Amino acid sequence: MKRKMYFALQLKRVLLKFPSILAVIIPTLVCTILAAAMILGNSRGNESSTKVSVGVVGNTTDTFFNIGIDVIKNIDDSRYYIDIISMSKQEAEESLSNEEIIGYVEVPENFIYSIAAMDNVPAVYYLPNKPESLGTALTKEVMDTVAVYITESQKVVAGLSDFIKSNGLKYGTSLDDISIDLMTNAILPRNNLYETEFTGVSDNLSTGMYYITGFLLFFMLLSGVTFSSVLIKKDRTMSKLLYSRGFGSIRQVICEYTVYVLILTVLFLILSVIFGIVAGFVDMGIRELKFVNAADCVFFILRIIPVILSICAMQFFMYEAVKGIVPAILLQFLTAVILGYLSGCFYPNYFFPESVRNIIELLPSGAGFTFMRRCVLSEFPIITFAVLIVHTFIFLAASVFIRRKRLAGDER
Amino acid sequence: MKRKVRDILIWLFMSCKRLLCKRTFVIMLAIIPVCALLLKLSITDDSGVLHIGLYSEGSDIGEEIVNDLLKRDSIVDFTNYTSEKEARNAVMADKIQGAWIFPADLGERIDTNAKNGSVKPLVKVIEREETIPLKLSHELLYGCLHPYVAYSNYEHFTEERYGDMATVDKNTLRYHYETAAPVGEVLVMKVIGNQEIIETTDNFLTFPLRGILSLLVMLCALASVMYFLSDRASGKFDRLPASKHILPEVGSCLCASLMSAFAVLVSVYIIGVQRSVLSELAAMFLYVICVCGFCLVFGTFFGKAERLGTFIPFIMIIMIVQCPVFLNTDALRPLWFLFPPSYYLYAVYDKSYMGYMIIYSVICFALVFVLNIITSRRPRAKS
Numbered sequence: 001m002k003r004k005m006y007f008a009l010q011l012k013r014v015l016l017k018f019p020s021i022l023a024v025i026i027p028t029l030v031c032t033i034l035a036a037a038m039i040l041g042n043s044r045g046n047e048s049s050t051k052v053s054v055g056v057v058g059n060t061t062d063t064f065f066n067i068g069i070d071v072i073k074n075i076d077d078s079r080y081y082i083d084i085i086s087m088s089k090q091e092a093e094e095s096l097s098n099e100e101i102i103g104y105v106e107v108p109e110n111f112i113y114s115i116a117a118m119d120n121v122p123a124v125y126y127l128p129n130k131p132e133s134l135g136t137a138l139t140k141e142v143m144d145t146v147a148v149y150i151t152e153s154q155k156v157v158a159g160l161s162d163f164i165k166s167n168g169l170k171y172g173t174s175l176d177d178i179s180i181d182l183m184t185n186a187i188l189p190r191n192n193l194y195e196t197e198f199t200g201v202s203d204n205l206s207t208g209m210y211y212i213t214g215f216l217l218f219f220m221l222l223s224g225v226t227f228s229s230v231l232i233k234k235d236r237t238m239s240k241l242l243y244s245r246g247f248g249s250i251r252q253v254i255c256e257y258t259v260y261v262l263i264l265t266v267l268f269l270i271l272s273v274i275f276g277i278v279a280g281f282v283d284m285g286i287r288e289l290k291f292v293n294a295a296d297c298v299f300f301i302l303r304i305i306p307v308i309l310s311i312c313a314m315q316f317f318m319y320e321a322v323k324g325i326v327p328a329i330l331l332q333f334l335t336a337v338i339l340g341y342l343s344g345c346f347y348p349n350y351f352f353p354e355s356v357r358n359i360i361e362l363l364p365s366g367a368g369f370t371f372m373r374r375c376v377l378s379e380f381p382i383i384t385f386a387v388l389i390v391h392t393f394i395f396l397a398a399s400v401f402i403r404r405k406r407l408a409g410d411e412r
Numbered sequence: 413m414k415r416k417v418r419d420i421l422i423w424l425f426m427s428c429k430r431l432l433c434k435r436t437f438v439i440m441l442a443i444i445p446v447c448a449l450l451l452k453l454s455i456t457d458d459s460g461v462l463h464i465g466l467y468s469e470g471s472d473i474g475e476e477i478v479n480d481l482l483k484r485d486s487i488v489d490f491t492n493y494t495s496e497k498e499a500r501n502a503v504m505a506d507k508i509q510g511a512w513i514f515p516a517d518l519g520e521r522i523d524t525n526a527k528n529g530s531v532k533p534l535v536k537v538i539e540r541e542e543t544i545p546l547k548l549s550h551e552l553l554y555g556c557l558h559p560y561v562a563y564s565n566y567e568h569f570t571e572e573r574y575g576d577m578a579t580v581d582k583n584t585l586r587y588h589y590e591t592a593a594p595v596g597e598v599l600v601m602k603v604i605g606n607q608e609i610i611e612t613t614d615n616f617l618t619f620p621l622r623g624i625l626s627l628l629v630m631l632c633a634l635a636s637v638m639y640f641l642s643d644r645a646s647g648k649f650d651r652l653p654a655s656k657h658i659l660p661e662v663g664s665c666l667c668a669s670l671m672s673a674f675a676v677l678v679s680v681y682i683i684g685v686q687r688s689v690l691s692e693l694a695a696m697f698l699y700v701i702c703v704c705g706f707c708l709v710f711g712t713f714f715g716k717a718e719r720l721g722t723f724i725p726f727i728m729i730i731m732i733v734q735c736p737v738f739l740n741t742d743a744l745r746p747l748w749f750l751f752p753p754s755y756y757l758y759a760v761y762d763k764s765y766m767g768y769m770i771i772y773s774v775i776c777f778a779l780v781f782v783l784n785i786i787t788s789r790r791p792r793a794k795s
Contacts, residue, residue, distance in 0.1 A: 024725070032729065038733060081547045081548060093604060118593075120595060122598055125601045130762070139548075140601065141551075143599060144599075146551075147598045149554075150598045152558050154594040155590075159589035160588075163588045164574070167578040186561045187558070190550075193532075193554065196538075206541070207541075207543065225725040325718060326434075326635050327434065329725075334443075336725075337728075341624070350508075
């Protein structure tokens with residue numbers, strides 16, 4: 001009876017403060033969706049949004065230069081993932097400063113002749129004077145490879161020239177012929193030199209769905225901050241009174257925790273219905289969401305209840321362990337960002353070394369993320385489920401222990 | 413004057429002492445360099461933007477390429493597999509994003525292509541799906557193959573064209589190929605403004621860390637403002653006139669920012685993403701001033717610790733999205749200039765942003781001054 005009354009009391013308390021909670025949740029949700037949309041836009045294999053743009057600055061009156069640019073833009077296989085834009089030096093510097101291009105190559109006037117003469121006057125690839133990103137790191141590696149193409153091709157021409165000279169033979173058109181051969185039979189059609197086999201992603205998530213799941217987890221982690229007004233205990237008078245009347249810390253913690261989980265689950269269910277309706281009308285270009293509806297989304301939320309239980313238990317424990325509004329909010333937010341980063345919400349988890357990934361799998365966020373991804377694929381990973389349940393028990397037990405110690409300490 | 417300076421220093425010392433008495437704040441300061449050290453230790457060679465599996469069926473060229481790739485220092489991580497099936501299974505299990513299988517007759521295939529002028533496949537590539545990073549990785553693959561392809565083309569061309577006129581000896585051809593090397597580099601890399609590239613121990617996983625650390629300074633400063641607001645609400649500053657409450661607030665915020673800035677600078681050096689000492693110190697000092705101004709604006713505007721506290725996640729997420737922490741994006745570009753971390757992250761690389769930081773600080777403190785005058789005239793409710 002006491003338990004029911006206390007549960008009802010806590011529920012009423014949360015519902016009274018719900019408008020203020022909602023006032024924080026909605027902007028947080030909007031920001032999370034915005035972040036997800038931006039990361040999704042950056043990572044999907046959509047030509048228009050993910051082609052890397054590189055500027056080229058050179059003598060546009062030079063025929064060979066123009067031919068070279070045309071070949072790269074229209075014939076070379078790199079046209080599918082690199083956008084080469086011819087521009088002036090000033091335009092290139094401005095575009096690089098405004099991050100419209102990832103870098104630009106300045107080709108000196110006598111570049112082609114110097115290559116032919118084996119006395120290289122180097123082209124310069126300019127990088128932005130800004131924090132490095134994955135895009136710049138990848139294009140640096142590609143530029144290094146392009147230098148290899150040119151250098152090895154030069155060695156071929158130089159070797160042939162040396163051979164001809166040392167044997168007293170006539171050059172004829174040999175040097176041009178071999179350069180053209182290399183270009184047309186090897187460099188330009190180089191993508192035909194691989195036999196590509198696609199295994200498909202049917203047994204794994206597409207990149208888009210990976211990030212949507214990641215940001216759902218991140219929002220779940222952040223929800224701990226949005227509920228601070230109900231979870232922070234400014235005044236423990238009620239708890240002390242109940243404790244003195246035999247309503248122990250276990251029952252108090254269970255009631256308060258259950259209310260938190262219930263409200264959060266209902267919130268996620270409502271959001272899932274809205275998402276399902278929106279997904280039914282808007283094509284997000286994500287394979288897994290093609291035929292999804294509100295019922296599927298609701299069912300998914302029900303399936304990830306173990307994750308909600310585990311994350312809520314962790315957040316509840318943090319509020320119990322820390323006194324004061326300031327450290328509580330800071331701890332919740334820091335935990336959300338750090339666990340979100342390590343669990344792979346912002347970068348795919350395979351970026352991290354295997355040893356780190358193995359440790360992350362044991363954390364509530366890592367295990368939760370794995371569980372959610374498996375649920376999308378209609379699987380049920382038993383071991384991950386067990387890890388989540390163990391986390392829930394551990395955090396709740398720790399919360400009970402701290403509450404009991406605090407109340408017993410206050411009694412003395 | 414001397415006495416005033418002494419009073420200010422005493423206030424700052426007491427603000428620092430007060431913050432250091434807060435266990436959570438001390439833990440936060442300690443966590444920053446500890447997390448940086450743990451991350452530095454955990455970043456090993458097997459981290460990578462892409463993970464590619466390699467398998468050679470026994471050809472000499474294949475073995476050489478595999479060995480070169482395994483030793484290569486790259487943001488693509490390569491792993492050697494003992495069979496094609498194992499590599500394929502790893503791709504399907506999403507342990508790796510692609511696999512390159514070098515056939516046993518790779519040498520013969522290269523020679524056949526060179527002889528016949530054909531473009532038949534040399535290497536089998538197994539991938540889950542087509543993505544831009546995987547397409548870019550094909551350039552790395554061809555970069556490994558091209559020396560062998562180019563040499564084979566040279567050999568066959570010379571034999572075909574000059575086989576009748578001269579003795580085409582393999583050793584002689586190799587000699588001419590290796591010795592007639594071009595002089596000088598084909599491509600050099602520089603940073604815009606003709607600055608040299610500073611080689612740091614950057615691993616791509618450390619790219620967002622400076623951004624995250626700058627957000628931690630922001631968080632510490634916001635926390636100190638929240639502490640101040642709750643102290644003020646409990647009456648600790650009642651002996652000061654309302655318009656002068658801004659002074660201990662500034663002191664508290666400055667102390668928190670400076671202490672967290674010190675922890676962040678230590679972390680930057682631990683991780684190994686530092687630039688020159690002068691640019692690090694100057695950028696961080698100006699960032700501390702900007703952060704103080706930014707936090708004081710919100711502290712003065714909200715007036716209560718709870719209100720500011722519930723606003724923090726919202727403002728921090730906006731900063732994560734808008735400032736170049738994880739992404740560098742054009743979306744919400746006009747909001748870019750509102751947040752101190754954006755200026756700081758660019759100021760470390762481009763000194764002109766330090767000037768913008770000074771202007772930003774002046775504007776923030778002017779706003780704080782005006783808000784303080786307005787709010788100090790309002791009666792304040794005590795908690």
